[in-house]
Amino acid sequence: MLTLGLLAAPGLVSAAEAPVGDQAPLQAPDLGVASVGTIAPAKTRFLSLGVGKPGEISLAHQGVLFLDELPEFDPRVLDSLRQPLENGEVSVSRANHRVTYPARFMLVAAMNPCRCGNAFEPGYACKRGRIDRCTGDYQARISGPLMDRIDLRIEVPAVTAADLILPPPAEGSAEVAARVAAARDIQLARYADIGLPNVRTNAEAPASVLEDIAKPDAQGAKLLRDAAETMRLSARGYHRVLRVARTLADLDNADKIGRLHLAEALSYRALAEDVRQMA
Numbered sequence: 622m623l624t625l626g627l628l629a630a631p632g633l634v635s636a637a638e639a640p641v642g643d644q645a646p647l648q649a650p651d652l653g654v655a656s657v658g659t660i661a662p663a664k665t666r667f668l669s670l671g672v673g674k675p676g677e678i679s680l681a682h683q684g685v686l687f688l689d690e691l692p693e694f695d696p697r698v699l700d701s702l703r704q705p706l707e708n709g710e711v712s713v714s715r716a717n718h719r720v721t722y723p724a725r726f727m728l729v730a731a732m733n734p735c736r737c738g739n740a741f742e743p744g745y746a747c748k749r750g751r752i753d754r755c756t757g758d759y760q761a762r763i764s765g766p767l768m769d770r771i772d773l774r775i776e777v778p779a780v781t782a783a784d785l786i787l788p789p790p791a792e793g794s795a796e797v798a799a800r801v802a803a804a805r806d807i808q809l810a811r812y813a814d815i816g817l818p819n820v821r822t823n824a825e826a827p828a829s830v831l832e833d834i835a836k837p838d839a840q841g842a843k844l845l846r847d848a849a850e851t852m853r854l855s856a857r858g859y860h861r862v863l864r865v866a867r868t869l870a871d872l873d874n875a876d877k878i879g880r881l882h883l884a885e886a887l888s889y890r891a892l893a894e895d896v897r898q899m900a
Contacts, residue, residue: 646684648726650677676713678705679722691730692762700766702728706770709825713813726879727826728771733749735759742779772861804871823864823871831860840880848887862886 627637678686688694705711709725734740735755805822811834812820820826826834836846863878865886870878 646681647687647754648677648681648684649687649689652690675722676711678702678711678724678726681726682723684726686726686728688728688730691732692759696762696764700764703766703770706767730771732760734776741776769855770861771855772865775889800872803874804868805870807874808868823867826864828860831863831867835863835878837863837878837883840879841866841878841883842888844880844883846885852887852888852890858890862890865889 665895691699701711705724705726706728709723710721711724712719712721736759737755740756808822812818812826812830815830815834817826817830820830823831823835836842844857845862848854848862852858854862862883863886866878866882869885870876873882875882
């Protein structure tokens, strides 16, 4: 209802265009979103009566914000995502008005490894010089504080014609969706049991609670200590690894976080750390 209200109140979409039932909103702004003003208060304008229109990040509340070609966005736009990714809301100030909108969304982004797009292709020689330098310079357009808030970083190899001929994977989208729904039910019940009915997922859990519900076993704790030093994890990065590991354990219907859950969670952060060292 809150998402529908955000859409309907300023008249941003018609009733026919609004999400229906349990359909999550999806916002995919293009590269024309070129300044902080255009991504926070929609279209950089307030109404003449001082009433604000929510921007892309608030319209994605309880849904997905998809940014394609991530490094091509203005760095100021990308850094404006840091506040909502941290606390689930965005504050906009214009003249004598200040408005706070809800903005708890899932950020999904895609990018090439470098501006050429072929850095990791076998036998490719980058026209800009050393491949590691080209890759580092391009990916350095994404600031460290923003990267620290991205939990899953996956390198996806190029799809070949042979890949398209292969049979479909053994597990389809419906099966994956069922596992995700089961894990969300586990999380919902967990937080209700400890007196936090407004917390629905591990992503929303306070750090103080996370220390209890995501405490790893002895082997996992040692792995996490070693990785925190090797990867120079920030306090935020440390807690985000725990959130991901707790979610992986929920997907396995496991009460305790094991070493394998932590190893997988850490692997999703390693790619960005490697890029940062190259830059």
